[in-house]
Amino acid sequence: MAGTARIQTAPGPGVTASGAPQPVTLAQALPVWARIAALSFGGPAGQIAVMHRVLVEERRWISENRFLHALNFCTLLPGPEAQQLATYVGWLMHGTRGGLVAGGLFVLPGVVAIMGLSWVYALYGNVGLVAGLFFGLKAAVLAIVLQAVIRIGKRALRGPVMVGLAAVAFVAIFFFDVPFPLIVLAAGVIGYLGGRAGLPQFKAGGHGAGGRVVEGPFLLDDHELPQERAAAGHTLRMLLVWGAIWLVPVAAILIAFGPSDVFAQVAVFFSKMAMVTFGGAYAVLSYVAQQAVDHYGWLKPGEMLDGLGMAETTPGPLIMVTQFVGFLAAYRAPGALPPLVAGTLGGLLTTWVTFAPCFLWIFVGAPYVERLRGNWALGGALSAITAAVVGVILNLAVWFALHTVFAETRPFAAGPIRFDVPVPSSLNPWALALAAAAVLAVFRLKVGMVWTLAGCAAAGVALHLAGLV
Incomplete structure (x- = not known):
């Protein structure tokens, strides 16, 4: 069709010289999902763009239409759509195990990074070098988000x-x-x-x-059926298993410690948030901040923005900021536990009740959405x-x-x-200059995401050491 550009990517790992994709085992897919997770900066726009580049253009594991169909469904769900998209594609390729690997790995780098930064924040406050690092990373993330908006827009706005x-x-x-x-x-x-x-x-x-289409063939083309099809037995089994994984720990904490305990409050509050977080992290952050600061007293005013800065500049979904909130909540009300131990458990509990429902939505709903393609x-x-x-x-x-x-x-x-x-x-002229440099690097010089992030982070630290920020 006129106006439609077709791009034929060079054969990559898992693709023959003729362009035909080779079968991929879960073990072979594992490092690819790990790479996607490590590059998942820039919020949902950047993360979805990374997945499209790797899964559709480079590996040709899934067709353009199939990818967008999965994305369409994930945008309807509460919770982080990029993590759920990774879970969906992993499920398409290797069933429930594949969804667990893809979705779990997508979250893991953010869990580790936010936990480490939460420890630093609790022990030393907003350390200057860390603040300088965030300052530089934000400029790079801005350029990556702008690039992602353009790339996703070209593919979706047909x-x-x-x-x-x-x-x-x-x-x-x-x-x-x-x-x-x-x-x-x-x-x-x-x-x-x-x-x-x-x-x-x-x-x-x-x-x-104006659309761009990646030519096939693909490992999962437009007609390939998923491994697990919609069936009443499968649906009931997924509801029971993942409902228990999500809610049994919440019930156990409530019974053991009572509703006024900080762990019980964290478990119940963020379980409710997992069901209403439509529109991604920004759509609910103001409500989370209001409840955490004014109602529960877990955070001080301004600390929510510090947590958002951590989430924006580390791999993983932006909703990972809730782990920082849960960490500080338990750290400041540790009970008989050492504060850092309590904070760590509070942060991990928050992550558990935030992401366990994401697997429930995909494993229950995806078979039916696939049937209606x-x-x-x-x-x-x-x-x-x-x-x-x-x-x-x-x-x-x-x-x-x-x-x-x-x-x-x-x-x-x-x-x-x-x-x-x-x-x-x-x-802030330095922020503007760094953001402009990042945009120039990404759009004009075609510098990769990792190098752009590293360069801006180093520049932020240098500006801090020079006393300019």
Whole structure:
């Protein structure tokens, strides 16, 4: 089709010279999932872009349409969509074991990094060198997020209708503060009606102007069936097993320590959050901060932003900031335990109840979503939702840019219009210079993600040592 660019990637490991993918065992997939996890910086946009580059373009394990179909479903779920996408693709390739490996590895680097930084924070406070490191990393992350928005947008916004949906979603959430679930619902209804009417603009996997398609063949093409199909017995088994993995520890803590204990409070609060975190971490961070600071008294004002800085500049989902919250909550109310031991257990408990439900949603729902891949109406709804999510991710990129380059923002309100405006006098010239250098490195010089992150981190530390930040 005119206007559609097809890119043929060079054969990589697991791909023959003729371009045909070779079968991949779980052991062979393990280092690839570990690599994706180690490069999962930049929030969901950056993480999804990394997965697309590795899984679709380099390895050709999964087709473009199959990847976007999985992404469409994951955006509907509560919790971090990038981690759930990794779980979904791992499940497609190797069943439940593959989903556990892919989803578990995706979280592991963030668990280790946030825990280590939480120890440093608790023992030494916001150490200057660490602050300088974060300062540099934020500039690099900004460039990576911008690159990811463009890459994901090119693949998901296939045609003017999808571009329009993304634009409306951005305006709605940025300027009018429309709740994310309402945006998803509206986009889904529009896409469902368009798909049911047979409009080609809403066809899942359709290619419009400006799209880029990676040529196959793929290990999992558009017709390959998953290992585990939708069945009542499978669904019940997954519900019982993963419901128990998630909730039995919560019930045991409540029975053993009572509802007023800090571990019980952490377990119950973040279990509830796991069911309502639609729209990713930013959609619920203000509520988490309000409850953690004002209601429970776990954190002091401003500490939530320090935790967000850790999560933004370490591998893994942004929702990993909750581990920092759980760590400080238990660290400051350790009971009979040493504070660092209590904090470590509190952080790990928070991570457990945050991510155990993610596996439940995928292992129960993915077989049914796979069975409905040929349904035009559902496909149209999911494609429209993905387009709207691109607009929401752009909103997060703008939000992140404002808070990286400017130290202060002030709210602006005029009727239903509400958004944050940067305070010009709070512009940080070093942050702007580092962000510009990172953008130049990523977009013009084509420097890789790891080198960009390392260079900006080193620059941040150097600026701190020179007393400039």
